Amino acid sequence: MIDANLSHSSLQISDHGLSAKSNASLAQQAVESIKELIFNFDLIPGERFSEADLTQRLHISRTPLRQALQQLEQQGFLQVLPKMGWFVAPIDFEAIDELYDLRILLEINAIGDLIDHGKTDLLEPLNQFWLKEPNAYVTDAKSVGHHDEIFHFSIVASAGNKEILKIYQQLTDRIRLIRRLDFIKSQRIEATYKEHAAVLNAIQSKRKSEAQRLIKAHISQSKIEARKITLDELYKAKIRATSLQKIYN
Numbered sequence: 001m002i003d004a005n006l007s008h009s010s011l012q013i014s015d016h017g018l019s020a021k022s023n024a025s026l027a028q029q030a031v032e033s034i035k036e037l038i039f040n041f042d043l044i045p046g047e048r049f050s051e052a053d054l055t056q057r058l059h060i061s062r063t064p065l066r067q068a069l070q071q072l073e074q075q076g077f078l079q080v081l082p083k084m085g086w087f088v089a090p091i092d093f094e095a096i097d098e099l100y101d102l103r104i105l106l107e108i109n110a111i112g113d114l115i116d117h118g119k120t121d122l123l124e125p126l127n128q129f130w131l132k133e134p135n136a137y138v139t140d141a142k143s144v145g146h147h148d149e150i151f152h153f154s155i156v157a158s159a160g161n162k163e164i165l166k167i168y169q170q171l172t173d174r175i176r177l178i179r180r181l182d183f184i185k186s187q188r189i190e191a192t193y194k195e196h197a198a199v200l201n202a203i204q205s206k207r208k209s210e211a212q213r214l215i216k217a218h219i220s221q222s223k224i225e226a227r228k229i230t231l232d233e234l235y236k237a238k239i240r241a242t243s244l245q246k247i248y249n
Contacts, residue, residue, distance in 0.1 A: 030068035041237040100223035110159035122158040130196040141183040
């Protein structure tokens with residue numbers, strides 16, 4: 001009898017554990033899906049949304065969705081207001097400035113480390129996308145934004161400090177929306193190609209001080225451009241994203 005009770009009790013604990021694990025996994029998937037809705041301008045800063053809408057869009061139940069929403073609120077992506085509901089957090093330009101300043105420090109440090117330790121060859125795969133003649137530049141904003149993240153991530157990753165890389169990944173998540181908006185402007189795509197090429201050439205030629213100066217100037221300019229983003233640009237990006245979805249669907 002004791003054995004039977006123990007067995008039943010263990011089964012209950014096991015089932016509960018599986019359920020909790022399942023909800024946690026679904027919640028994490030929902031976190032990433034909601035971030036993509038924000039990064040792709042389906043949801044824009046300041047926009048209100050309902051839990052019911054997201055359960056339908058993401059095909060997820062309320063429990064893991066609420067866990068995801070709470071996590072994203074803690075990370076600063078969302079806000080919940082009494083009697084009003086959930087909102088995408090508005091852009092905090094003071095925080096964005098500070099995150100860009102942190103980017104400068106991390107990337108300058110990474111460039112120094114990878115040059116000092118002879119790891120510059122790790123960045124050679126970046127040449128294929130960034131070392132091009134102007135008539136060969138990719139003009140799709142989303143594609144350029146994706147490769148821009150790879151460029152900067154590769155610099156930090158190549159330095160080899162895993163703890164710094166974790167911090168950099170979190171930082172990248174926080175400013176992804178701003179960076180993608182930047183590449184909606186054709187002149188910013190052209191400038192990024194030229195600036196990335198200059199940085200790569202300096203790194204691969206082991207001109208450390210020049211490469212560090214160039215990466216600082218490049219990120220500082222991006223920081224200035226971030227300050228120019230307006231609510232009108234956000235709505236235009238949302239309309240553009242909606243139109244593209246209709247075409248592909």
